[in-house]
Amino acid sequence: MQTSDLLERCYPGRRAELKRSILSQALACFNAQGIEATTIEMIRAACQTSVGAIYHHFGNKEGLVAALFFTALDDQATLREGYLAQAKTTQEGVYALVHSYVDWVDSQPDWARFQFHARFAVTKGPLKDELVARNKARNRQLMEWLAEPGRGAELLRVPAELMPSLIIGQAESYCRAWLSGRVLSSPKRYREVLAEAAWRSLGSD
Amino acid sequence: MQTSDLLERCYPGRRAELKRSILSQALACFNAQGIEATTIEMIRAACQTSVGAIYHHFGNKEGLVAALFFTALDDQATLREGYLAQAKTTQEGVYALVHSYVDWVDSQPDWARFQFHARFAVTKGPLKDELVARNKARNRQLMEWLAEPGRGAELLRVPAELMPSLIIGQAESYCRAWLSGRVLSSPKRYREVLAEAAWRSLGSD
Amino acid sequence: MQTSDLLERCYPGRRAELKRSILSQALACFNAQGIEATTIEMIRAACQTSVGAIYHHFGNKEGLVAALFFTALDDQATLREGYLAQAKTTQEGVYALVHSYVDWVDSQPDWARFQFHARFAVTKGPLKDELVARNKARNRQLMEWLAEPGRGAELLRVPAELMPSLIIGQAESYCRAWLSGRVLSSPKRYREVLAEAAWRSLGSD
Amino acid sequence: MQTSDLLERCYPGRRAELKRSILSQALACFNAQGIEATTIEMIRAACQTSVGAIYHHFGNKEGLVAALFFTALDDQATLREGYLAQAKTTQEGVYALVHSYVDWVDSQPDWARFQFHARFAVTKGPLKDELVARNKARNRQLMEWLAEPGRGAELLRVPAELMPSLIIGQAESYCRAWLSGRVLSSPKRYREVLAEAAWRSLGSD
DNA sequence: AATGAATGAGCCTTCATTCAT
């Protein structure tokens, strides 16, 4: 199960066993019932521990949501950075963004589903600033990549605030549809189509 | 205030005054606090009625959400159908979809914001079938439009389940960003760019 | 039962029946177990209502404590003002203060006992300012009484901040002892001894 | 800092260093937040130990309260006995009681404040009998002092159960006011006034 | 149709205490 792989990577060691178990079961509950509809008691029952242990490790329900959310964000960012590091041309960069997005959702559907539903909650919670900061950092990173010599010239005509939506919007839309069961084929099946579409839509002929 | 216009259109007359007031304030509360975080008491206080009146008109909280959600869905559909009716070629059809989407979000931002957040709740509620039915109807309608002689041939290469995301994904992504304050320019400013991008991404050169 | 008399006076009418019942039982519970050790559930069981009703009328546990505390304060003040209004000389004024204190404790032992234990809680709560204001008002009132022509001249040698303790300290001390069971005779038995002692202690020979 | 002095006197030596630290911080926490509102975790954080260490030394929270309470009681008694040993006449005895009370509160305000708030808790706890026993012992001691030839004859008219309140009531009342910030001058400033008032109030002219 | 007091299941959270290391 890939969910555990990600957790083992982020919280390694035997000491963190309970922590991983809580996170794993919480993720499952949140996705199955929705975040608000999930009670601490459900999570407790799912990982056979005590409510005290959950609060000991995560402070409160919001802390649990935040831990999951930022774990997902980090993992997604790691994959994106890896893909981007190998891209040479602007086109390869756009492909890297689409491919990393699609591949991550395909390999971590549970984390992706949770990310969509938790974003709103995190935005209203006490870690909203942290989230804004990460978004800014991501955008800055992308801009720096484009600023390298011989890259990004083709995209100058596109308004900066529109760029992320043009590149990732279609993939995101399809991933949402897949994760909520409205379509059946994994987005990975269309990773090339989606990358090509994004690139064409940028209109650098 | 456009929110009321839409309500007046859907619930006309003096008898429905209270009903409109409740819906209007409920919409505001849901958007401000989130659906789950909004209590019936908050809505009652906002429109100076009694809880009994709210339950008399909408049955329960879920009924309130559903009324708002389907009102938005209907209004959006009406605009789309109007735009689509005037489109002759496939390209004009794609433009009509993007334009109607963008224009509706621009003119009804409160309803659009609510729609995004309520979809999940409705999907889990007792009206989920109604929602699925409407989605199917919309897709069927689109297919019928494309099936008319001299239309849609250019799109045959694109997988059907991918089509909606390719057409509307970018616009939707930008609208989300605007509604949540991450970007400042109204999507209407980019309606042409978004329509062209969608058309180009479909790759019918 | 005098406790109810006081309540009927302060919350009259049939509509307030439940409110009085809650206050009455809460007072009994607080005195029997202590404020912190009393749970809402205990009070609910004692007056056969629902937790919701308690919260509907008093907001929260602290609100219940505050309602009881200020009801007692008011009742005590009313008696004091009545006694004081009939005093002509300084000596009669001092006697009025001691007598009203002793008589009130004797006639409302439950409220008096509660007042002693609740003062600390109220001092830390959100109504601490209200309490400070009432104390000031009471002191001002007393000063005004003494400022009338032909009164208070005998007390000018006594420091103002010491005065309340000299007048009421002994009575208060004995009342505490009686309310906690350390002595058996009602303070009313010693009302004259206590008044005389207070007057003598002021040293106006 | 006098708080530590008292502790060093009662728990001397290097072995008891941790014990003194725990007691000292617990006293501070209890006074700052109230006994019930203070958690073991707060105390642990204040003296940088582990919860285990606290339980090892004091058994449980109640044990901590009791240790502090009886330490204060003992210290206060020691001072009183010293003062009383030097009194020859009845009047000197009354003065000794008032002076020792005032002087102790002035020199150990933290312990005095705690004593006021903890008395109720101890009264309900498992050491209530111990407390009753000490009170009786103190009263017996006082009676024995008065029973010596040439002493106490002046007080025979005063009821025994009223005596402690008449002697100490005013001082106690003022000390309470000072400890809770309602008056600003230390009771020590008024030690003579309070002693004279107590003596006068006993009415032995 | 309107009102709002009353209901009570259920939630999040706290915290004294234990015990394996």
Place this chain on the structure above:
DNA sequence: GATGAATGAAGGCTCATTCAT
């Protein structure tokens, strides 16, 4: 002796919903 992770009973409080007036 020291540590602190783990326990779980219990508490305050919320809030959708009902129903007598």
